[in-house]
Amino acid sequence: MKVIFAGTPEFAAVALQSLHEAGFEIPLVLTQPDRPAGRGMQLQPSAVKQYAVKHGIKVLQPLSLRTDSKDPQRAEEAKAAHQRLLSTPYDVMVVAAYGLILPRSTLDIKPCINIHGSLLPRWRGAAPIHRAIEAGDSETGITIMEMEEGLDTGPMLLIERIAIDDSDTTGSLHDKLAALGGKMIVEALGKMQHQQLEAVVQPEEGVNYAAKISKEEATLDFTQSAVEISRKIRAFNPFPGAHGSVNGTVIKLWGAEVLDGGSKSPAGTVLAADAQHGIVVACGTGSLRLTELQKPGGKRLPAAEFIKGFPLEGLSFA
Template sequence: MRVVFAGTPEFARAALERLAAAGFTLPLVLTQPDRPAGRGMKLQPSPVKQFALEHGIAVAQPRSLRLDGKYPDDAAAARAALVAAKADVMVVAAYGLILPQWVLDLPRLGCLNIHASLLPRWRGAAPIHRAIEAGDRETGVTIMQMDAGLDTGDMLLMERVAIAPDDTTATLHDKLAALGGRMVVEALELAACGGLRPQRQPAEGVTYAHKIEKVEAAIDWSQPGEVLARRIRAFDPFPGASAQVNGETVKLWRAQAVPGRGTAAAGTIVAIDDHGVGVACGDGSRLEITELQRAGGKRLPAADFLRGFPLAAGMRFEA
């Protein structure tokens, strides 16, 4: 089976690695254009491009696939490359570009998407973050037959994964990336023998995982402690939850909610020791913060952080 792959970040690279290891022919990879990154802001290839180049796979990086869009020359070149690839199927994982109908129709078996949620819950750009933020007990991976809608296509395979109480987006991402790679190989093996059984997505239970914005990083201390603890885990590693204290922005990386009926104003430091910094929340609980980071510094356990950034009970965190 000839498989064209479209993807960009580490989540997608995990799937591409599994496809290569399984022996599928990979005539072409589509990925986002190189982006500036690092202190020098030099152009960096995506993780998917890095893997493709290391394994001699042809790469195309169109800025758009719309033949009537802003970059018609990019789209036309990509179309020529896709036609030449003679793919039986396209596998898509966190690619970042909308696939127009001509792309969906080109491969004999269409386009299969690896989506990191239990569809129809958390359609959209940030399903892992939003599942943790919402307090979901479980998530998973859905292999979906793509159509013109936003993650609305028929479901082909689905597997569930429990969300652990200490899971962050980083840890859950790695679990789901590995699962997605295994599942898409299974889906292609079934497709080769006509064994896939598409199922329509239920009309009930649809939610949208909107893209994470940097402005969401600021902690609103009027919210319950449990909500804030989930948000801190959901925003690890990006964008990182943050708050202002002593005139500086501090990133909050690990925290847990401690139930209570405190009366201190939300954001007030009510307890502090080497184990953590306790901050009053809007519902009377407190947030026990155990890992912090000041601007330009490293993520540190509370005891190490406090040696370089003294805090005291009665001081106030702001959003």
Template sequence: MRVAFAGTPDFARSALEALHAAGHTIPLVLTQPDRPAGRGLKLQASPVKQAALAHGIPVAQPRSLRLDGKFPDDAAQARDLLRAADLDVLVVAAYGLILPQWVLDTPRRGCLNIHASLLPRWRGAAPIHRALEAGDAHTGVTIMQMDAGLDTGDMLLVEPLPITPRDTTGTLHDTLAALGARLVVEALALAARGALARTPQPAAGVSYAHKIDKAEAQLDWSQPATAIERRLRAFDPFPGATSTLAGEALKLWRGEVIAPAAAAPGTVLAVSPQGLDVATGDGALRLTELQRPGGRRLPAAQVLQGLAVSPGQRFEGGGR
């Protein structure tokens, strides 16, 4: 097939590489404009752009696709490129721009989206984070026929994936990216044979995965230990859960729920080679991996060697 691709981060690059390896003709890739990154704030191409250029695929980087929006010239140029590409389908994965109706209508077979959840659960921008934070037992990938709604289109292929007690957003991201890449190639193979069935999403079970706000990283120790432990994993590697102790804003990367103790939420219960035990609103949490400002992620015991902490101290802030 003639397949254009729209995506930006590493999650999307996996799918682009799979489509290229499967032998599809890819006349055009859409991705977000280069962004400043690193300490020098130099402009950096997205992972999808880097992959496209490595394969000699033309790249367009419109700031918007709305013909009546803030950047109509960008949208008009993208429209001309998409129409000239004579597309069978446009595959979309974590692109970052809303597709107006004219884009959805341009390819002969419409637009397919790779979504990292079991729709209709966790429609929206951060499905991996929210599934972990909520304590879901499963996540997965849905290949969806896009329509004008927010992740409301018909389901084409769905494959679940168990969430393990050790999974983080980082580990699930990589697994789901590979799964989505495989499924979208399967979907196009089925479509070519006329064997790709469409199933409307059920009306029940809809939930929304709102974009992660950095302010959410600040922990609220009045929450149960189980909820805080899930948040640590959900916010790993971004934005990282934070809380202030002994005057330092620490990042808290990993913990385990332990037996409760009678103390105010946020109170340090014990300091040991196994970690830092902290009281919560329900139960206690042993922090086992920490990071000081400007430092690296390390086992808690190593971090605590250079940080004066004793039982009875309390983490600051976090109440909401």
């Protein structure tokens, strides 16, 4: 079975590796163009491209797949990519966090199936892992689905569930789902080869849109409940990093525990900042013990180490 793979970040690279190691022939990989990254803002290849190049798999990096783009360069690249797809023998396209819209012209060439990081239709869209944690979901999973022009609206082929632990961050849950997605796509293609996949239309109820995460969202509002703030801290770890400010200094918060009981102090007040109690902050409802923090230009530190260089007693988070 010949598989064209389309994906960009580490989540997708895990799936590509699974397919490659399972013995599927991969004549071509589509991934987004190299992007500036790091302190020097040097062009960096995607995780998918790095894996493909290392294993001698051909790579195509169009700016767009939409041949009707109003941008002449994008339209020309899309036309060239379309011709490349037409001239490359393959049986199915597997898509995982590609980041580009697949137009009808691409979807019509061969079957396209997607590895989606949620239990559809619970979270459609760009950030299903973040939004599941932020919303307090008790479980999530991977849905292998047929692709159509709608955003994550296609029929479901395989679903597998996993629990979201109270300690899970987007980083830890991402890694669990990436591994699960890699396992499931190999299983799905094996079943496809033997006509054993059954497509199930998504239910119309329970649809939510997992909007892309913005950096602005990471500014915490301590008038919210301790439970809500704790979820945001976990959801925005590792990106973009939840934060509050103390006397104008932005402090990133990487870990927190919800404490029983509340406080009559104004939301954001640092109730304790010592070795015995840790860093405890009043919230709109309840309070939080902050466990890992980071000041500008510094390292992520446990609370006990952080307050040695940045005393917080008597101060407040804005």
